[in-house]
Amino acid sequence: MTLSEVYFYMIIIIYQFLSLVILVFTEDLKDEKRYKKYFKISFLIGLLGIIMEVLNWNYFCRFNCVLMTFTPFLTLNIAKGTMILFEKIFKKVPYQTHRGKLSDGIWIENKGDIKYRNYYNKYTFSIMILPIFIITGLFILIKENVC
Numbered sequence: 001m002t003l004s005e006v007y008f009y010m011i012i013i014i015y016q017f018l019s020l021v022i023l024v025f026t027e028d029l030k031d032e033k034r035y036k037k038y039f040k041i042s043f044l045i046g047l048l049g050i051i052m053e054v055l056n057w058n059y060f061c062r063f064n065c066v067l068m069t070f071t072p073f074l075t076l077n078i079a080k081g082t083m084i085l086f087e088k089i090f091k092k093v094p095y096q097t098h099r100g101k102l103s104d105g106i107w108i109e110n111k112g113d114i115k116y117r118n119y120y121n122k123y124t125f126s127i128m129i130l131p132i133f134i135i136t137g138l139f140i141l142i143k144e145n146v147c
Helices: 003-023 026-030 032-055 064-069 073-089 114-145
Strands: none
Touching: 003 026, 003 032, 003 064, 003 073, 003 114, 026 032, 026 073, 032 064, 032 114, 064 073, 064 114, 073 114
């Protein structure tokens, strides 16, 4: 394995870690200012994947590098979409839970009421699972149609 490959895989692992951080701290997405900031940062990170693809610095199948680098961006938007969907359907602001307790974001404090625990648990499950399923589905589509 060359040094170039090591750097490539390190970058990809860092991007996946950022997606995980976004999933865990989705409470911060409720503040529109923070969401826009995360949106811009994650989009710029994704553009680096396009640059890597153009420069042919890719050790994956075509377009997998772009999808891998856009996973923080996709995760952010899927989580925000899930949040909006839960607000529209149930007419109640959802809050994330962790081990039966309300979970805070990095910047935002959770102000939910623990008596709606079942609703919050459904929301937490959805916000953790939907991005994983959608992004995995995109990887499968790319693998089947491009590789």
